[in-house]
Amino acid sequence: MASHLDSNVIPPSRQRETPRAGLTWIGQSMKRVEDPRILSGKGGYIDDVKVPGMAHAAMVSSPHAHARIVSIDTSKAEELPGVIGVYTGEDVATVVDPCPSFASPPVTQHAMAIDKVRHVGEVVAAVVAEDRYIAEDAAALIEVEWDVLPAMVDIEASLEAMGDGVLHPDDRESNKALDESFEFGPVSEDFDAADRIIKRRLRWNRSSAQAIETCGVISQWDAFKGGYTIHANTNFYNFIPFVIGGSLRVSPGEMRIIPVLTGGSFGSKVFIHKIIIMTSALSRLSGVPVKYIEDRLEHFTNSDSHGSDRLYDAELAINDDGTFKSLRFTVLDDYGAYLQFGVGTHGNAMAQVTGPYQIGSFGMRVIAVLTNKTQQGPYRGFGSEVTNWVMERMADAAAEELGRDPLELREQNMIQPDQFPYMIPTGNIYDSGNFQKVLGEAKSLFDLDAWRKKAADMRAEGRCVGIGVATCMERSVYGPTEWWSLNNKETPGFTLTSTPEGISARIDPSGKLFVTLHSPMVGNSPETVVTQILAERLTVAPEDVVINYSDSQSGFNGVGPQGSRFTAMVAGACVSAAIKLEERLKRFGAHMLQRRPEDMELRDGKVAVKGLKDQETSFADIALNSSFFRLSFPDGEEFDSGLETTAVYDHPLSTDPHEDREHLGIFYPIVGHICHIVAVEVDPGTGKVEMLDYAAVHDNGTIVNPRTLAGQVWGGTANGIGTTLSEQFNYDESGQFVNPNFAEFAMPTANEMPRNFKLGHVETPSPYTEYGIKGGGEGGRLGAPSALTSAVEDALQNYGVKISALPITPPVLRGLIREAEQAA
Amino acid sequence: MAKVEMTINGRSVSGVVEDRMLLVDFLREERNLTGTHIGCDTSQCGSCVVHVDGKAVKSCTMLAAQAAGSEITTIEGLASDGELHPMQAAFRDNHGLQCGFCTPGMIMTAVDIVNREGADVDEQTIREQLEGNICRCTGYHNIVKSIAAGAKEMGSGMKEAAE
Numbered sequence: 001m002a003s004h005l006d007s008n009v010i011p012p013s014r015q016r017e018t019p020r021a022g023l024t025w026i027g028q029s030m031k032r033v034e035d036p037r038i039l040s041g042k043g044g045y046i047d048d049v050k051v052p053g054m055a056h057a058a059m060v061s062s063p064h065a066h067a068r069i070v071s072i073d074t075s076k077a078e079e080l081p082g083v084i085g086v087y088t089g090e091d092v093a094t095v096v097d098p099c100p101s102f103a104s105p106p107v108t109q110h111a112m113a114i115d116k117v118r119h120v121g122e123v124v125a126a127v128v129a130e131d132r133y134i135a136e137d138a139a140a141l142i143e144v145e146w147d148v149l150p151a152m153v154d155i156e157a158s159l160e161a162m163g164d165g166v167l168h169p170d171d172r173e174s175n176k177a178l179d180e181s182f183e184f185g186p187v188s189e190d191f192d193a194a195d196r197i198i199k200r201r202l203r204w205n206r207s208s209a210q211a212i213e214t215c216g217v218i219s220q221w222d223a224f225k226g227g228y229t230i231h232a233n234t235n236f237y238n239f240i241p242f243v244i245g246g247s248l249r250v251s252p253g254e255m256r257i258i259p260v261l262t263g264g265s266f267g268s269k270v271f272i273h274k275i276i277i278m279t280s281a282l283s284r285l286s287g288v289p290v291k292y293i294e295d296r297l298e299h300f301t302n303s304d305s306h307g308s309d310r311l312y313d314a315e316l317a318i319n320d321d322g323t324f325k326s327l328r329f330t331v332l333d334d335y336g337a338y339l340q341f342g343v344g345t346h347g348n349a350m351a352q353v354t355g356p357y358q359i360g361s362f363g364m365r366v367i368a369v370l371t372n373k374t375q376q377g378p379y380r381g382f383g384s385e386v387t388n389w390v391m392e393r394m395a396d397a398a399a400e401e402l403g404r405d406p407l408e409l410r411e412q413n414m415i416q417p418d419q420f421p422y423m424i425p426t427g428n429i430y431d432s433g434n435f436q437k438v439l440g441e442a443k444s445l446f447d448l449d450a451w452r453k454k455a456a457d458m459r460a461e462g463r464c465v466g467i468g469v470a471t472c473m474e475r476s477v478y479g480p481t482e483w484w485s486l487n488n489k490e491t492p493g494f495t496l497t498s499t500p501e502g503i504s505a506r507i508d509p510s511g512k513l514f515v516t517l518h519s520p521m522v523g524n525s526p527e528t529v530v531t532q533i534l535a536e537r538l539t540v541a542p543e544d545v546v547i548n549y550s551d552s553q554s555g556f557n558g559v560g561p562q563g564s565r566f567t568a569m570v571a572g573a574c575v576s577a578a579i580k581l582e583e584r585l586k587r588f589g590a591h592m593l594q595r596r597p598e599d600m601e602l603r604d605g606k607v608a609v610k611g612l613k614d615q616e617t618s619f620a621d622i623a624l625n626s627s628f629f630r631l632s633f634p635d636g637e638e639f640d641s642g643l644e645t646t647a648v649y650d651h652p653l654s655t656d657p658h659e660d661r662e663h664l665g666i667f668y669p670i671v672g673h674i675c676h677i678v679a680v681e682v683d684p685g686t687g688k689v690e691m692l693d694y695a696a697v698h699d700n701g702t703i704v705n706p707r708t709l710a711g712q713v714w715g716g717t718a719n720g721i722g723t724t725l726s727e728q729f730n731y732d733e734s735g736q737f738v739n740p741n742f743a744e745f746a747m748p749t750a751n752e753m754p755r756n757f758k759l760g761h762v763e764t765p766s767p768y769t770e771y772g773i774k775g776g777g778e779g780g781r782l783g784a785p786s787a788l789t790s791a792v793e794d795a796l797q798n799y800g801v802k803i804s805a806l807p808i809t810p811p812v813l814r815g816l817i818r819e820a821e822q823a824a
Numbered sequence: 825m826a827k828v829e830m831t832i833n834g835r836s837v838s839g840v841v842e843d844r845m846l847l848v849d850f851l852r853e854e855r856n857l858t859g860t861h862i863g864c865d866t867s868q869c870g871s872c873v874v875h876v877d878g879k880a881v882k883s884c885t886m887l888a889a890q891a892a893g894s895e896i897t898t899i900e901g902l903a904s905d906g907e908l909h910p911m912q913a914a915f916r917d918n919h920g921l922q923c924g925f926c927t928p929g930m931i932m933t934a935v936d937i938v939n940r941e942g943a944d945v946d947e948q949t950i951r952e953q954l955e956g957n958i959c960r961c962t963g964y965h966n967i968v969k970s971i972a973a974g975a976k977e978m979g980s981g982m983k984e985a986a987e
Contacts, residue, residue: 031916031917034924035915035916036908036916038924038927039899039903039915039921039924039927039931040859040899040900040912041857041928042859042900043859043924043925044858045861047852047858047862048858050856131853133842133845133849211923211960212863212864212869212923212926213863213923213925214863261923261924262923263861263863263924263925264923264925266960295865296864296866297865522923523922523961524922525922707919710919711919711922714963714966715960715962715963716963717963718960718963718964741868742863742864742866742868742869743866747958747960748964749955750951750954750959750967750968751952751954751955753951753964753965755947757963780963
């Protein structure tokens with residue numbers, strides 16, 4: 001039978017290193033090589049960097065959500081001793097152009113506002129001064145006259161706004177930035193033929209990563225070279241020169257971006273292009289190097305990294321026997337005042353929107369809404385954490401309406417182990433998996449049967465105890481078509497298809513393996529995993545591997561740690577580099593031992609004759625000879641001095657979106673699977689949720705380092721717990737952001753985390769990546785919200801409370817309980 | 825302006841600072857001890873914790889002038905001769921850090937907890953007393969484990985020293 005997916009042909013695997021038992025270093029819980037310098041206080045984060053002659057910037061931010069700038073008086077600030085210069089958005093615009101935008105058509109954004117502000121915290125002027133204290137004093141002396149405009153705060157009301165309520169009247173007539181509809185497969189037919197349609201309205205509210213380090217930049221304009229030297233804690237330093245060169249009016253090669261150790265990202269520091277552009281403009285205008293470090297308030301209100309803020313009207317078509325047939329929804333997403341990445345967060349969600357279930361078709365209408373809030377950016381999950389929750393809410397709703405056990409209904413619809421690679425209706429594939437095994441492990445780790453009985457007993461005593469199970473997908477190794485595949489197909493914008501990762505490697509005459517990475521350390525463990533993979537492939541000792549970082553003028557177009565890609569992608573680059581080094585090592589080593597290269601093998605850091613014990617020479621000897629004794633080797637460029645190489649690895653498995661968007665191609669195919677089970681008790685008097693027991697089982701393919709992967713799962717789960725139970729950005733009717741600080745934005749502390757947190761792993765290797773590695777950087781936050789929501793609903797079953805919005809803070813839960821009590 | 829003298833990591837230092845200069849800025853900007861971090865500006869995150877006369881203090885909440893005459897220990901003062909302090913080593917052994925930004929403050933708080941509660945400090949006490957230190961990477965699981973292990977190691981060090 002013809003299918004809309006027929007044209008989406010799965011390419012062959014390019015895997016060179018097969019998953020296998022008996023590996024030496026891959027799979028070891030090696031201690032991190034990054035740690036000693038960090039632990040001793042010598043990490044070198046952005047604010048630790050000092051450049052000679054450096055001045056400091058402080059910002060004047062808008063107190064209004066939406067207002068015209070009538071005038072800015074900087075005279076008093078300019079007179080303050082120690083002030084080097086004061087600059088408004090108009091000054092900044094003399095040396096830089098608007099920010100880049102992945103939205104198509106773009107929504108114009110200036111690094112510093114001109115004429116109008118569109119959210120609280122938007123910067124309108126800056127002071128450059130000898131130190132930050134003086135800069136802040138001077139900023140407080142700047143007087144701005146405002147003409148306040150109507151603030152658009154509500155997602156649905158903003159769609160109806162006219163006149164002064166329209167945020168970008170020059171770009172668009174309304175606050176609807178994008179409205180696109182898709183049908184992947186026979187959605188209407190499947191809905192018509194289904195026995196029942198389950199409908200739910202679901203709301204996911206706004207929060208963000210709030211890494212403990214804010215974003216920061218030091219930029220130095222060089223008038224003679226006509227370029228910038230920039231230190232910044234961006235995740236993406238080898239890519240953004242190409243993105244921001246146009247804004248800075250210099251060619252990408254005239255920028256040198258130097259990476260720093262980064263104090264957490266979770267997506268929030270992927271680009272940080274706005275403050276790089278702004279700080280660079282301040283350096284060019286003032287003539288001195290300028291440092292700008294966001295304070296926490298600025299990070300909350302102006303850092304362009306707010307998470308998803310969505311309203312779903314979702315429908316699941318099912319048969320009475322429980323079979324899931326089709327899923328469709330309309331989603332409104334409150335993107336805030338600008339649209340830097342278009343609707344990439346919805347593109348991302350298309351990777352796994354139907355979850356682990358066999359669902360034949362999927363339809364969507366996505367509407368991006370502009371409001372007077374800080375714009376969205378990436379946050380751990382990049383939109384898929386929301387669709388995971390929507391899918392799981394719909395599965396629970398189906399179980400409720402059918403009177404079925406929610407877990408049994410999930411198992412009935414799950415993709416089976418013999419169905420991989422499995423193509424979902426959007427065109428993405430799930431490369432491999434064994435969801436049943438993951439679920440089985442989780443059940444036994446949690447002791448689900450015992451807990452179900454225990455919870456029932458506790459409920460019989462009048463306690464509000466419940467259990468929630470979530471079975472979710474964890475896509476990894478992102479492909480960049482997600483950024484643009486949902487744009488209008490007539491105006492798709494920049495149709496990027498590359499996500500390379502590279503390394504360079506050199507064995508020096510002392511035998512050390514020096515490796516240069518082209519992506520920064522952001523809290524992942526790039527140095528540790530690269531050390532383990534190269535030690536494995538080249539048979540060297542981990543202590544002989546030394547890791548460094550390039551800058552943007554010496555590095556490749558590396559994409560860095562995002563989209564749960566880094567370990568799998570850099571493994572590919574490591575294998576490529578190792579193959580090239582091995583060839584040279586064998587050529588030189590064979591000559592030294594008077595053998596043929598094809599007779600040689602790598603053994604414990606040596607080149608050895610196959611099958612002969614004592615016929616060997618160490619890498620150090622080979623490197624020494626190849627570096628200093630050229631006349632010992634034949635003429636010819638194959639014996640050029642030294643042992644060094646560079647290698648780039650491209651996405652292992654991706655295809656283009658269909659030109660008419662009948663499908664979106666393969667773009668996020670290396671999938672993990674997760675099962676979270678949690679038992680909670682709710683205090684109905686206060687709405688407080690306590691986690692009594694928690695089990696998480698993740699399948700991330702071949703594990704490079706169990707301890708660092710476990711760290712990612714714990715951390716992601718903590719983020720998911722915060723998203724579910726306590727974290728929300730609150731805006732009042734005038735668009736004031738009322739809780740932008742760590743006192744009122746309630747992130748979990750050690751005492752709010754579950755005590756009995758049990759972690760398990762299943763390893764289903766990918767058939768497409770080197771050694772079968774899958775990514776695992778986001779999984780905790782992709783599973784925890786669904787499991788916790790179900791558990792809380794289960795705990796409140798006697799009240800009949802239904803949960804359709806996150807977060808479920810104590811006041812929210814208390815309100816739902818009160819409503820239920822009043823209804824009863 | 826105020827002239828301040830204090831002992832930082834065993835070394836006597838002096839400086840002339842504005843009355844309003846925060847201790848954390850004095851350490852970072854004047855003394856170049858950048859291991860003490862600023863995370864939140866409002867005294868919640870604990871990235872800036874140092875020891876002032878043996879007690880854990882958030883150095884973003886104290887003026888440099890207030891610290892005059894005090895003995896300050898920062899994260900840079902814990903390790904000696906390339907040897908990590910037992911608490912630092914415990915964080916490494918138990919993967920108690922990821923991005924590492926909150927880590928100096930966590931470790932300074934952890935050492936303070938052990939100084940007050942002893943080597944056998946229990947998990948619940950550790951969790952409660954980490955109230956003023958926020959980590960966004962680890963979910964705290966391994967931090968709590970690290971502190972318990974570091975406490976034991978510090979305890980055996982103290983015993984050895986006593987013997």
